[in-house]
Amino acid sequence: MILIYSIHSDLKEKIKDLNQMLQDKYRGIFSKDREFLRDFIRQYIGQIETMKRLDNRHLALYEAKGGIVGVDGSTNTKGGAFPHFVQVFQGLAKSTLKDQEPVFMADIYSPLFSDSLKNPLEKDEKVQTEKKNRLLSDIEVKVALESIKRHKPYGILMDGSLIRYNIYSGDLWAELRQVCEEEGIILVGVIKDIKTSTIGDMLEEVYPDLSINAYDRELLFGILDYGEIIYIKDEVSKKYEYEYSSVFMRSSIAPTVIGMDIIDSQKGHIEEMSRLVYTLTPENSRGVPLWLDLVDKEVKISDTIMEGLMEKYMDRDIYERFFIPERARRN
Amino acid sequence: MKVVGITTQQEVFVGSRTRNLRINEFLIIEDPNQGDLIGEVVEAKTFNRYIPLNIAGDFVDNSVIESLRTLGYNIDEETIFIGKVRLLNEALYPVLTGSDIRLPAFYEVKDLMIKSKKEDGLVIGVIRNTDDMAADMDQEYKNLLNTYEENGLQPQREIPYIMDVRSMHQYPHIGVFGGSGSGKSFGLRVVLEELMKQSIPTIVLDPHFEMDFSEKASYLQGDSFDFEDRFKCLQVGFHVGVKFQDLSAQDLKNLLDAASTLTDAMNNVVDILFRRRDSFYSFYNKLNMLMEAQEEGTVEKIDNRIKDAATDEERKAWAERKELYLSYDKTCPHSSVRGIVWRLKRLDNDGIFSKDIREIEEGLQRGKLMVIQGNTRILQVFSTYLLNNLYHKRREYKDAQYKKTTADYFPPFIVVTDEAHNFAPKGYDSPSKSIIKEISQEGRKYGAFLILATQRPTLLDETITAQLNTKFIFRTVRASDIQTIKEETDLTMEETRRLPYLRTGDVFISSASMGRTIFARIRAAISSSPHTENPFDELKSKGKEDDKMFMEIIENKLPINDTDLLHLISEIEKEFSITFTIDTLEDRLKEMTQKGFLSKEDTIFGYRYKKLS
Ligand SMILES: Nc1ncnc2c1ncn2[C@@H]1O[C@H](COP(=O)(O)OP(=O)(O)OP(=O)(O)O)[C@@H](O)[C@H]1O
């Protein structure tokens, strides 16, 4: 338990203020009842429907047609401030079919060993984050490609929005997308933290006095019933320009809503893939399909593993000289 | 299979994705620096990181698991198998994590598992969980035995456990511990069968009348070893006993004490009155006459008896009593004399003085197994005498040998007893205890060995327990006994924890000669215990007999009115001399009605029982 009284009162005040500000900002929209927003969604965003789980016959068919592959990546950093750190990346594509070996790939990055040292811009934190996102995104796409090459699954569930791959892995992603289209492998992204503002923007358009820059995440909180889905109209979808179709759905008892993207040319499969995600999500979970949770768990590089690897495979001298920051030495 | 996690020089963890590990299995660790190391699995666990499926704090419902299964993914297959392996010999350095593990071949473990040739050893059972290593075992160790399991008789699949008898010279005594029904008696039977095969002279004290080897076990088919001329069951007081003339005062005191504890005064009475070579009759008579004289109370009264005697004979007898009275009344108080008489009578009623132990001695001389049967109390009395006698014969022979003089040959022998805590109890003295203790401490020198079985090791004399170099430990549930076993054996923590869960017939054998504990299963016995009838079956068949008899008795008295019961009772008493009370008869009639032999109808005169046709 946190000892509240030991915290400086200034901080308490700041948090109270934040709470108040959020209350004030959203008062307008929070005071509308649930039906108001649901009507608004139906009218401007897309149809709200109730999904049914896929039955076992259907799932067995997927199994027969190559199973479902879950893809996720993970990264961990060891060291201190720029340029004295290493970053490792690991990607995993894991099929539900038992006889198909999971595809693991790894990558490593350290500014100490790249051209970045010569480039003064590289020091910029933003540039570093960008680099990290790119490497992570690349490795995920690579394992997905490899798993297609080896196993030719029925469908692939990527962890997160597909837009991310457009942004960070341009050409590689285009290749994956093309292979999937050619081979008829359904490619979707499952988004546990939706970051779009489709509904808020539309609200602003229709009701200028409700102009609050709200994100879909908070607006949709508690608005859908368990098992309900919104098929987002192409006209309003922010992702349309990237040629994706998207849905929002409430896939568990938790009131939060998750999203799913599918490549446009495979839009005909959007309903079955949504139902697959729904079927694979435990009702008491936060809404993520179990399969992606398992993949996430398996790909994760924990701090312990990271440290173990460094200690085991790096000379002590090198390790200390480059990667143990002063503050870690002090304890 | 690989070594995982943190290792030491003594212990490592082993992980496998495909092979479940078993406790007591042997594994070879291929340490790249130290070479092959051999270890034994002491703990085995399985682990599935997804079960219970609590991922990021969420519990997963079965429908999702089921769906995943349909998609081809079975979460159970994520199970990994983990074993804790203890190295047999400490390594020089901690074992290298990541070292490969493999199963040993037979020749690599042979010396650890087999200490004796089957011809010279006791083939007692199999070493559990050694089937993988047994695959390429030498032919001479195969098909030596069967085991009896839940699914019937099974051929030998594992490495045999062969106890090296010759090592008893160094590690002489064996303890057999285990709770009720854990397999002690069965285990003893197997050991005894092996002793008979080797013609080793053995004395068995059998308070349960169960060590008979003439019946073949029902699960065996075809020919099997015939023990008929290798053993003999002898009942105390019927086939064997004590020859009174051979008793020393000390022997006699031990016997009397075993019948019921002697006071100092009583011991004194024996010392004063007993003469070497007294016959039972002469000694008993002496005591009895003294007692009768003491009952008169004074010399005058005895004199009166002499004076008033009707016959010469009677006069003479009273004169003798007077004699005794004058010599012994002061030193032998009446109550003590009476105590001795009572004990003597008790022993005599048991038949102890009617026979001798010659047959036992002869049996041992010919390498036989002599089973001495009797109830616990009689066995305590008799064994005290018997063991003293045999042990000293053997001792005299050996001493003479050492001193290079001559004495009659007497063979080395093994003494076996169940319920050993009754013969050598902890905390109080008993006559049989001192001889057992003596054998436990010095028997090795003379070639006298003990096999002591008990349900309650806690109640067994601790000096004796400490002398038991080999211990068979069967299932034990009682906490105090587990504690004793912890103290008295080198069982590890892990092994002690398993004690309450052992299957009947599975046993830890902790032996100094092996230098470690072996987990074994006792083989199927060739012979069977004479009382294998389930006691509940026995009750049932006894019940049926009783019912039949009762129906015969009342057959031609039917129908019976409940007003006639008194009359009926006296009739039955006259005809069959069996007595019922009204209550018992009525109960019995009701019971027979319930069982469907009789019917009961309500008439204006009360109830009436009729035969059911
Ligand atoms: N090794 C074995 N293989 C097959 N059956 C066995 C084995 N050991 C014991 N049994 C069976 O289990 C039952 C109980 O065994 P046993 O009579 O030896 O128990 P116990 O330990 O002597 O019990 P108690 O202390 O009550 O005398 C017997 O009916 C016996 O047939």
Ligand SMILES: [Mg+2]
């Ligand atoms: Mg028994």
